[in-house]
C-alpha cells in the first residue's frame with residue numbers, strides 16, 4: 001500500500017470528568033462512555049500504523065486530540081507522552097501534536113511537552129469575544145488565548161488556533177442580543193482578526209453544530225438561540241477563509257469531521273459531511289464571478305487544476321447554475337499547472 005505523505009496517527013483522549021461546561025459540548029452526557037487510552041494503547045496504535053504502511057514516518061506525527069490534553073490527569077498525560085516519545089526518539093515518527101484549552105498552558109506544562117518531543121500545539125480559542133466566551137461557558141477569556149499563544153510561540157512550538165462560527169450570542173435573534181445590528185460575518189471576522197494578530201501557523205474553523213444533551217440544545221429548544229443555516233455558515237466561513245488566505249495563514253480544516261456519531265447527535269446548527277467542499281465551491285464561485293463581471297460579452301473560459309473541476313463547477317453544478325442565472329456564460333476547463341484553488345482565464 002502506498003505511503004500517505006502527511007498521514008498522522010490520531011489518538012482520541014477524552015476528558016472524562018471535565019469540570020467545564022462548554023455550551024456546545026456533550027462530554028457530560030457521554031461521560032464515562034469514552035475509553036481512556038493508556039501507554040500500551042499508544043504503542044499498539046503506532047505499531048499498527050507502521051505495519052499498515054499507511055504513513056511515511058518522515059512526515060507523520062502522533063496526534064493526541066480531544067481538546068483538553070494538558071488538562072487531563074498529569075500522570076496519565078505523561079504516560080501517553082512517554083509512550084509516543086519512544087517512537088519519535090527512534091525516528092519512526094516525526095513528532096507529536098496535541099490540542100488543548102488556552103487556560104491549561106503555562107511554562108511548566110510547555111517544558112514537559114518539549115521534553116517529550118511535542119512539536120505542535122493547537123488551542124481551542126473558539127471566540128475572541130469575551131461576551132461570547134462567557135455566554136458559552138468556556139471558562140477562559142480572549143486574553144488567556146493571547147497569553148497561551150505567546151508562550152507557545154516563544155517556546156518554539158508550532159501554534160494552531162481553532163475558532164467556532166455561530167456560537168450562542170453571535171447570531172441575529174439570539175437572546176440576550178447585544179449589538180443586534182452586527183452580522184454573523186462581522187462578529188466572526190472580529191475573532192478571525194484577533195486570531196490572525198497572534199500569527200498562528202494554522203487555523204481550524206468549526207461552524208457550530210447543536211448536539212443532543214448540550215446547553216446549546218437546551219437554548220435552541222427554549223427558542224433563545226438561533227444557530228446559522230448551512231448556507232449562512234458557508235458564506236461566513238468563505239469570508240474567513242479568504243481573510244486568512246490574504247494573511248498567509250493556512251486553513252487546516254473547515255467543518256467537523258464526518259462521523260456517524262456526530263450525525264446521530266446533531267439536532268440543529270451546521271453539520272455537513274463535505275462542509276469544506278461547500279466553502280471551496282463558494283470561493284471558486286467568487287473568483288470566477290470577479291473575472292466574468294469584467295467581460296463585456298458576459299462570457300468566459302475558466303481554467304482550473306484538473307483535480308478541482310468538481311469544486312469549481314460546484315455540487316450539482318451549483319456554480320454554473322448561479323452564474324447562468326446572473327446572465328453569465330462560463331465554461332470551466334482543466335489545465336495542468338494551475339495552482340490549487342486558483343483560476344486562470346484567456347487574456
Ligand code: SF4
Pocket residue numbers: 015018019020021022025026027067068101
Ligand atoms: S469542550 Fe469544554 S466541556 Fe467539553 S471536554 Fe472540552 S473543556 Fe470540557
